[in-house]
Amino acid sequence: xxxxxxxxxxxxxxxxxxxxxxxxxxxxxxxxxxxxxxxxxxxxxxxxxxxxxxxxxxxxxxxxxxxxxxxxxxxxxxxxxxxxxxxxxxxxxxxxxxxxxxxxxxxxxxxxxxxxxxxxxxxxxxxxxxxxxxxxxxxxxxxxxxxxxxxxxxxxxxxxxxxxxxxxxxxxxxxxxxxxxxxxxxxxxxxxxxxxxxxxxxxxxxxxxxxxxxxxxxxxxxxxxxxxxxxxxxxxxxxxxxxxxxxxxxxxxxxxxxxxxxxxxxxxxxxxxxxxxxxxxxxxxxxxxxxxxxxxxxxxxxxxxxxxxxxxxxxxxxxxxxxxxxxxxxxxxxxxxxxxxxxxxxxxxxxxxxxxxxxxxxxxxxxxxxxxxxxxxxxxxxxxxxxxxxxxxxxxxxxxxxxxxx
Amino acid sequence: xxxxxxxxxxxxxxxxxxxxxxxxxxxxxxxxxxxxxxxxxxxxxxxxxxxxxxxxxxxxxxxxxxxxxxxxxxxxxxxxxxxxxxxxxxxxxxxxxxxxxxxxxxxxxxxxxxxxxxxxxxxxxxxxxxxxxxxxxxxxxxxxxxxxxxxxxxxxxxxxxxxxxxxxxxxxxxxxxxxxxxxxxxxxxxxxxxxxxxxxxxxxxxxxxxxxxxxxxxxxxxxxxxxxxxxxxxxxxxxxxxxxxxxxxxxxxxxxxxxxxxxxxxxxxxxxxxxxxxxxxxxxxxxxxxxxxxxxxxxxxxxxxxxxxxxxxxxxxxxxxxxxxxxxxxxxxxxxxxxxxxxxxxxxxxxxxxxxxxxxxxxxxxxxxxxxxxxxxxxxxxxxxxxxxxxxxxxxxxxxxxxxxx
Numbered sequence: 024x025x026x027x028x029x030x031x032x033x034x035x036x037x038x039x040x041x042x043x044x045x046x047x048x049x050x051x052x053x054x055x056x057x058x059x060x061x062x063x064x065x066x067x068x069x070x071x072x073x074x075x076x077x078x079x080x081x082x083x084x085x086x087x088x089x090x091x092x093x094x095x096x097x098x099x100x101x102x103x104x105x106x107x108x109x110x111x112x113x114x115x116x117x118x119x120x121x122x123x124x125x126x127x128x129x130x131x132x133x134x135x136x137x138x139x140x141x142x143x144x145x146x147x148x149x150x151x152x153x154x155x156x157x158x159x160x161x162x163x164x165x166x167x168x169x170x171x172x173x174x175x176x177x178x179x180x181x182x183x184x185x186x187x188x189x190x191x192x193x194x195x196x197x198x199x200x201x202x203x204x205x206x207x208x209x210x211x212x213x214x215x216x217x218x219x220x221x222x223x224x225x226x227x228x229x230x231x232x233x234x235x236x237x238x239x240x241x242x243x244x245x246x247x248x249x250x251x252x253x254x255x256x257x258x259x260x261x262x263x264x265x266x267x268x269x270x271x272x273x274x275x276x277x278x279x280x281x282x283x284x285x286x287x288x289x290x291x292x293x294x295x296x297x298x299x300x301x302x303x304x305x306x307x308x309x310x311x312x313x314x315x316x317x318x319x320x321x322x323x324x325x326x327x328x329x330x331x332x333x334x335x336x337x338x339x340x341x342x343x344x345x346x347x348x349x350x351x352x353x354x355x356x357x358x359x360x361x362x363x364x365x366x367x368x369x370x371x372x373x374x375x376x377x378x379x380x381x382x383x384x385x386x387x388x389x390x391x392x393x394x395x396x397x398x399x400x401x402x403x404x405x406x407x408x409x410x411x412x413x414x415x416x417x418x419x420x421x422x423x424x425x426x427x428x429x
Numbered sequence: 430x431x432x433x434x435x436x437x438x439x440x441x442x443x444x445x446x447x448x449x450x451x452x453x454x455x456x457x458x459x460x461x462x463x464x465x466x467x468x469x470x471x472x473x474x475x476x477x478x479x480x481x482x483x484x485x486x487x488x489x490x491x492x493x494x495x496x497x498x499x500x501x502x503x504x505x506x507x508x509x510x511x512x513x514x515x516x517x518x519x520x521x522x523x524x525x526x527x528x529x530x531x532x533x534x535x536x537x538x539x540x541x542x543x544x545x546x547x548x549x550x551x552x553x554x555x556x557x558x559x560x561x562x563x564x565x566x567x568x569x570x571x572x573x574x575x576x577x578x579x580x581x582x583x584x585x586x587x588x589x590x591x592x593x594x595x596x597x598x599x600x601x602x603x604x605x606x607x608x609x610x611x612x613x614x615x616x617x618x619x620x621x622x623x624x625x626x627x628x629x630x631x632x633x634x635x636x637x638x639x640x641x642x643x644x645x646x647x648x649x650x651x652x653x654x655x656x657x658x659x660x661x662x663x664x665x666x667x668x669x670x671x672x673x674x675x676x677x678x679x680x681x682x683x684x685x686x687x688x689x690x691x692x693x694x695x696x697x698x699x700x701x702x703x704x705x706x707x708x709x710x711x712x713x714x715x716x717x718x719x720x721x722x723x724x725x726x727x728x729x730x731x732x733x734x735x736x737x738x739x740x741x742x743x744x745x746x747x748x749x750x751x752x753x754x755x756x757x758x759x760x761x762x763x764x765x766x767x768x769x770x771x772x773x774x775x776x777x778x779x780x781x782x783x784x785x786x787x788x789x790x791x792x793x794x795x796x797x798x799x800x801x802x803x804x805x806x807x808x809x810x811x812x813x814x815x816x817x818x819x820x821x822x823x824x825x826x827x828x829x830x831x832x833x834x835x
Contacts, residue, residue: 039486042486076445076509077512078510080445080448085515085522086510087522088508088511088512089597090511091525092508094504098498099482102494102497103498105487106483107486109491109494110486119574122573213695302496425508
């Protein structure tokens with residue numbers, strides 16, 4: 024008998040028929056001899072409506088009241104799923120964040136979980152009762168409701184799985200797992216059976232919107248076996264595990280892309296110490312997140328070009344900051360470019376293999392694609408290229424790294 | 430400086446514009462120098478949707494889960510009103526039932542309030558902060574959410590007012606007070622400035638759907654000055670008070686009617702001891718609420734007619750029970766009649782004046798209206814008449830008791 028945590032997102036519980044389908048799926052897991060704790064999100068669309076009301080009531084809202092209002096979405100689903108389970112003969116009860124409690128810090132609207140009390144859950148599970156837990160919410164200091172921020176239900180599920188020392192945490196979504204690349208672009212993309220936490224983290228932060236980054240970090244920290252699978256099929260999904268659990272580690276596990284990139288180039292900035300600080304300090308103060316940075320070696324030792332990338336949404340704010348610094352930085356020209364895409368290859372295998380970057384650059388060259396910016400980490404290489412080459416680059420790299428399905 | 434409790438129902442908080450209007454009204458009371466605690470209902474329609482979902486999830490639902498789901502309506506309004514108040518510069522915070530807590534018994538779905546902790550509320554009020562409290566909900570034993578049943582927010586408001594020893598509890602509704610009769614029928618009906626708790630109780634249970642009976646009982650028990658007034662005007666409403674606060678008590682305060690009545694007559698039942706028990710015992714077992722009962726004196730000492738009334742909704746069930754008893758009761762015929770209305774005159778003044786019933790019967794006779802059943806209590810007289818005479822009877826009685834406005 025295993026203890027399984029299952030998490031169902033908004034589209035999986037969008038209406039009562041879907042909630043009944045979720046109940047059937049939970050029931051099947053129970054009848055297969057498992058103890059089950061379920062974490063649920065709000066019905067699709069509900070949270071957006073609640074957030075809109077809050078913003079309409081007060082633009083500069085008190086986040087404690089935001090949490091009071093917005094947490095009701097999960098509360099409704101939790102009760103309804105417990106009832107739908109009862110309805111098919113499965114004992115079940117709902118739990119709200121304050122009832123267990125799921126204690127969080129006081130960062131309302133984006134709280135972090137400090138501790139989950141499990142006594143009552145374990146008591147219920149040992150009686151064969153399904154524990155249905157409201158995701159996304161907790162109890163903050165001062166006896167107020169807190170929420171974990173968007174995508175927080177994934178984090179709730181992993182935290183519950185860690186606290187209960189569950190065998191596995193199954194995250195049901197509307198995709199059936201993690202793919203080697205986006206199947207809408209790369210027809211030969213394959214679903215991965217297993218992926219390491221670190222690769223999954225890079226995937227999540229580099230554009231594959233399957234799991235919330237925080238939930239993967241938490242799973243890695245507490246060694247929770249995390250499975251991503253579809254609530255609309257019965258196929259196994261993709262399991263996030265420790266590196267040592269993957270015997271035949273591939274060199275590259277996935278190729279991702281992000282169109283949400285914009286490039287800014289400062290032409291002929293004075294090449295002297297402190298320039299970078301003068302540029303990136305004010306950008307950080309303006310809460311502009313800078314991703315890739317390149318500074319060319321200057322030819323004459325007097326001036327250099329600086330290029331950096333931000334999200335498309337931050338471009339305007341970034342340009343405003345840079346323009347305000349014109350006097351200090353004394354650049355010759357400021358060149359923004361939104362027609363760029365960031366393509367990344369990810370794989371823990373590249374730690375021990377040197378040829379990964381070489382393959383990437385050769386593949387780009389062979390297709391005539393100019394690389395504008397490069398950034399690397401221990402397990403990924405990202406390049407910024409013109410957006411029009413996105414599909415070509417993804418397909419070529421997918422083949423080059425031997426990821427194509429047969 | 431007075432401490433006022435204000436309660437706003439579903440139509441008063443139906444959308445954000447209405448909630449903003451409520452905030453303005455609360456703000457005016459605060460700026461007039463009062464401390465204010467506000468009790469709110471769910472936005473109109475929300476509770477019905479939630480109840481429908483619960484019933485759809487499980488026809489024979491666990492009332493604890495019902496309460497978990499249905500209580501979210503008030504939670505949303507509470508947060509939104511606190512924000513709308515903040516937005517116009519009024520410090521305010523929301524309180525859920527479990528946060529104060531408002532302790533109730535364990536009768537989920539129709540819980541009774543045991544106790545309200547007021548320390549935190551008093552602390553907030555003394556700082557000049559408006560306390561916005563979710564109506565309808567509480568904390569049941571076992572740390573579960575409870576709800577008080579439909580109309581429970583009125584009860585919450587009165588209980589909060591009693592606990593805080595408030596100067597007054599103002600119940601804002603979509604009518605501007607309690608009238609001597611239904612103004613849609615009796616054009617000369619007048620709004621009452623004051624009414625006794627007992628009269629208000631009879632009004633509530635006899636068809637005037639202004640306040641929930643339980644809230645009036647509670648106000649009477651704890652001597653809470655209860656005002657019913659419109660959230661869409663600035664006129665004073667009707668104040669429920671103790672009898673001794675009304676100096677010039679009128680003989681009759683109001684004339685109500687209820688169309689939700691059905692009459693059943695058992696013709697020629699054996700006139701022997703135990704017959705009433707044989708009839709009304711099984712009806713009670715079938716949860717049929719019997720209201721008025723008449724048993725004629727038999728002419729020959731052998732058989733009698735029994736007539737009683739039930740709500741229209743219970744008629745079918747009542748007939749089924751009576752038919753199943755045919756063998757035992759041995760009646761000659763069973764005659765149902767749904768074309769009846771119950772008209773009642775209410776007034777604490779009739780305790781000390783004998784002529785009230787006489788005026789009623791004479792007025793009915795003068796208009797040629799046949800009285801089918803009569804029932805009386807200390808402060809009301811009810812008669813059952815054919816439905817077609819409703820308007821005629823109400824207007825005639827209204828004049829006869831001198832209630833017509835000039």
